[in-house]
Amino acid sequence: MKEIPETYYGKLAKFLETNGQKEMAYDLTPDKDHKFELALALNKVNEAFSIAEETKSEDKWRKVGDIALISGRFSLAEQCFVKSQDFNSMLIFYSSCGNEDGLRKLVVDSRQHGKYNVAFEAAYLL
DSSP states (O other): OOTGGGGGGGHHHHHHHHHHHHHHHHHOOOOOOHHHHHHTTTTHHHHHHHHHHHOOOOOHHHHHHHHHHHHTTTHHHHHHHHTOOOOOHHHHHHHHTOOOOHHHHHHHHHHTOOOOHHHHHHHOOO
8 A cells, every 4th residue: 555645545446346346445545535435335333322422413314324223333323323313213212212312302302302203202101
């Protein structure tokens, strides 16, 4: 890699991704958004979460939350849903787990953010 100038790393990473070398592309790309998408594709949940933390992106937290949920990493999924203020996902998550404390907190938080349908549903489930 020393013989390739760093200015070409982004283009090379996209070329590698296109040719099925996502792991190499992930290691090489300097672009945070590209690295995030590759981390999701490679199921690197912790790395994707770190990038979401750096960028403070609600969309990225939602994506990480979905992948964490699929991977069975429930506490990370909950953390991501809370950070992204994804009240609908929190409702499904807490009701599926039977988490009454989570539902109570969701009633208060969703009401404060004007998500009255979620607040009603959470209160109804209690």
